[in-house]
Amino acid sequence: MKIPQIPAYELERLAAVRSYNLLDTLPEKDFDNITALTASICDVPIALVTLLDADRNFLKSHYGINFSESPRNISFCGHAILDESNIFIVEDARNDPRFHDNPLVTEMHAIFYAGVRLVNSDGYPLGTLCVFDKKPRTLSKQQKTALTALAYQVVNLFEARKRNRTLMSVQQELKEKNEELKNFAGIVSHDMKMPLANMIITSDMLRSKYGSLLDVQGKQYLDYIKQSSFTLSEYITGLLEHYESDKTASLNGESFDSHDLLEDIIELLNINIDCEINLPEENIEMHANKVALEQILLNLIANSLKYNDKKKIKIDIACTEENGFYYFKISDNGIGIPKDKMDHIFDLFATTGKLDRNGKKGNGIGLSTVKKLVKKLNGEITVSSTVGKGTSFQFNIEKLKC
Missing domain, CATH: 3.30.565.10 (Histidine kinase-like ATPase, C-terminal domain)
Incomplete structure (x- = not known):
């Protein structure tokens, strides 16, 4: 048995795999639909969506088997991600020196394998969409084309989930920042209303007590202070109503x-x-x-x-x-x-x-x-x-x- 080599860009590849947050996640209908369709098109009992981690092959979707991961050192996918051809195919693993004594072959009778690399937008192979059969066989041209197209759709699903997760994170951050802003605006607005009320009252008191000592311009200054205070008070009241409108609308x-x-x-x-x-x-x-x-x-x-x-x-x-x-x-x-x-x-x-x-x-x-x-x-x-x-x-x- 030949153990798959580690790519020269392994650290970057692993970082890419983990950036999708799909390792150790539960099965999802979208991926399971693809593996079921793949098995049907290729007429095989087993179809998988795999993600190659540091020391294991995680099965994001597994059609035809009941386990969700296997050791990387015995995986066919470890070899497939190194092969830059469209499809990595092993027609009869019993006759292939890389796999003839592999436990997957000797114990689980994985004789036929075909896998298409799942390459992300940065060019890193994350894993494969692959199929197994317990007997030697080949794929038709149409089946190869379908397998390649379905692998492309798997990558699209990976990317879509990553974008959605990023958008949800940004949305949550904006929600928290908006809540902080609303709280800040509420506190500042409430704190400003009392000094403004004092300015209005004080200007009235000055006019009442010292109005006879003020000339026309002095009285105008008091009017400016009072009017500006009223304007700012209305502005603050408007802000409070705006930021509290969510509470009002929820009544x-x-x-x-x-x-x-x-x-x-x-x-x-x-x-x-x-x-x-x-x-x-x-x-x-x-x-x-x-x-x-x-x-x-x-x-x-x-x-x-x-x-x-x-x-x-x-x-x-x-x-x-x-x-x-x-x-x-x-x-x-x-x-x-x-x-x-x-x-x-x-x-x-x-x-x-x-x-x-x-x-x-x-x-x-x-x-x-x-x-x-x-x-x-x-x-x-x-x-x-x-x-x-x-x-x-x-x-x-x-x-x-x-």
């Missing part, structure tokens, strides 16, 4: 009336300007995530109020139920959204660049949060707009089971 559904919900939102907005808000004609009994829906509508209606340059603001709200979804449409007569901004209007921190009714610039958080919540509620949102005439947002959310 249980509850039953409520659409009119009651909208009237509560309008009352919450405390509108003190000339505004006409037309509610849907039909009052729908809804079952959905009320908190998330309220946040969506609050953002959209508030935007219709803020980004409006008309003397009289007009907002039309429509709501219907169809095929297990609730459909909403919020239309206004506001300043509209420029065409070149439409594609990015839902991106985090994206703004139109225009000032609102009070001369303030948006922070680009509200609409991003809206889209995130709509998506979490298994819905979609779209926008249409004409500059100077108004904007219309349409979205739907899934009706929850009672």
Whole structure:
């Protein structure tokens, strides 16, 4: 018996084999299907997918035998990986000086062998797709072609699993980093709100106590401090809502009336300007995530109020139920959204660049949060707009089971 030689590139080859994380893994249907098909095509009782480790031949799939590994020093595959021809074939091992006294031949009657190397993208042979028979024989041209093609598919499966494992690892890492970022944003945002509240209160106290001692410019400085503090506070509140939207979207559904919900939102907005808000004609009994829906509508209606340059603001709200979804449409007569901004209007921190009714610039958080919540509620949102005439947002959310 001749023991297979060790390739000159063995260390690199072993590293390649182990990079696929397939050694000592359980059988998989995809590989077992290939070995069953290989045995059928080649008309043999045994077909294997093997991976050659340092001192053993691991059988990732074994059709026709009931063990999952054998010593490398007696393996036919140890010889096959060294042969650069398309297929390594031993027609009658009893007459071959390399194998005639091999235990696989003398004890298990492995007489015929044909193996195709499983070569990865870096050129290293990982193992073989091989077949055995207990009698001498040959393979037809068609069988050789099929064996080679199936070996190529085995390598494709190896590579696909490796890519999937890498993607899953990256996905998990991104998930962990995102969670860290959310926690960091939450902590920082909460910690910043109190100093900002103190700045607002302090500016009011300074104006009240020392206002008579300040000139017009000094009073303007106090106004700047207060207004900047309010702006930053709103920005932080928006960030908190954005990063906590996952929790909001995961809340249980509850039953409520659409009119009651909208009237509560309008009352919450405390509108003190000339505004006409037309509610849907039909009052729908809804079952959905009320908190998330309220946040969506609050953002959209508030935007219709803020980004409006008309003397009289007009907002039309429509709501219907169809095929297990609730459909909403919020239309206004506001300043509209420029065409070149439409594609990015839902991106985090994206703004139109225009000032609102009070001369303030948006922070680009509200609409991003809206889209995130709509998506979490298994819905979609779209926008249409004409500059100077108004904007219309349409979205739907899934009706929850009672």
